[in-house]
Every structure is written in C-alpha cells, then in structure tokens.
Amino acid sequence: MGRPRQVLDEDILAVARACFIEHGASVSTETIAARLGVSGPALLKRFGSKRELLKAAFGMGKTPPWLELVQRGPDERELTVQVREVAGVIDAFFREMVPAFSVLREANITPEEWRGSNPDSPPPARTYEAMAGWFRRAQEQGRVREGDPSVMAGMFLASLQYRYFLAHITNKAVPPQEEDPWVDSVVDTFWRGVAPEPAQRDALRRKPRS
Secondary structure, three states: OOOOOOHHHHHHHHHHHHHHHHOOOOOOOOOHHHHHHHHHHHHHEEEEEEHHHHHHHHHOOOOOOOHHHHOOOOOOOHHHHHHHHHHHHHHHHHHHHHHHHHHHOOOOOOOOHHHHHOOOOHHHHHHHHHHHHHHHHHHHHOOOOOOHHHHHHHHHHHHHHHHHHHHHHOOOOOOOHHHOOOHHHHHHHHHHHHHHHHHHHHHHHHHHHH
C-alpha cells in the first residue's frame, strides 16, 4: 500500500474555501476531501471538525493581510502611488472575502467566533480604525486636505467593498483583477476629493526633507 498523500494546510484551505463558496456551508467534507485526493477522516483529523475547517478557510478572527501595510504608512513616496497600492490589496481582499459572508451566515457563525482572540475589537473595526489612522497621518504630513479622517476611511473602504456585495447579491460576475479598471477609477475619483489644497501643496514643497 502506498503512503497517504501529503497535502499542505494552505492547499486544503484554498480548496475548502472554493468548495464552500461553490456549494455553501452544507458541502460535505467528503466532497472537499475528494477534490484534494484525501479521505474525509484524514481531513477532519487535521482540523477537528467541518466548522473549524470553514473558519480556518476564511481566516475567521485573523487580522486582514493588508492591515500591516496600512498601519505603517504613509511613507515618503508619492501619496497617490500609496493610495493605489493600498486600494489594490484591499480590493483583492474583498474580492475573495465578500462571497464568503453568505457562507458564514449560513453556517451561523457567531459574532464571538468572528472576533477571534480580540473580542473588544473585531477585524472590521480594526481595519476601519487603521485606515482612519492612515489618513490622519497623511493630514499631519500636509499631504491630504483637512477633514474627518474617519469619513475618508469609510468612503475609501466602502467604495472598494460595495461592488462585491452588489455583484454577489445580483449574481453578476466581476471582471478578472488584471482586466478590471475599477481600482484605478476609484483612486482617481477619491483623490480628487482628498487632495491637499494649493496652499498645503506649496507648504509641502517648501518643507525640508528629513
């Protein structure tokens, strides 16, 4: 008898995520295991239960992968370049995660499970606060016009997230990321609203670089 096939956790989670989105929370572990070429019991032994597999597949309670980028910025580069960079990684995150929300609701995932190890600040709240902090620091550097950075953060995140909810509700496909002009259009339109006033730009040009 040959040795059992060894499958990496990341491969299991990628296949499980695809199966859950395709078939819903009721998809059997046998279906997921068959696509991986392993047995159902072996799959459950790795993750404990289908519920735990579902939570792991969608990163329940984990910090979004783009949060660190937002928390450490903005840096000295041209700000519009950084806005585009941040928008790109957030858009990719929502592109993957929004279709998962209906699966999580179907599975009756509780708010406590969503919050994970930090019940006082669930991931959506942390990301919103981090984005507001990013715009606040940009204002302090004189690189964004005056205004409420929390409002800027809300508008920025909503503009990237909403269309995936709409596509999911209407069952309309979103173009592949490499063929999709949406992020560039969002950044261009958004920047027109938050770009610094002429006096701020002049002051920034006169400010000596450290």
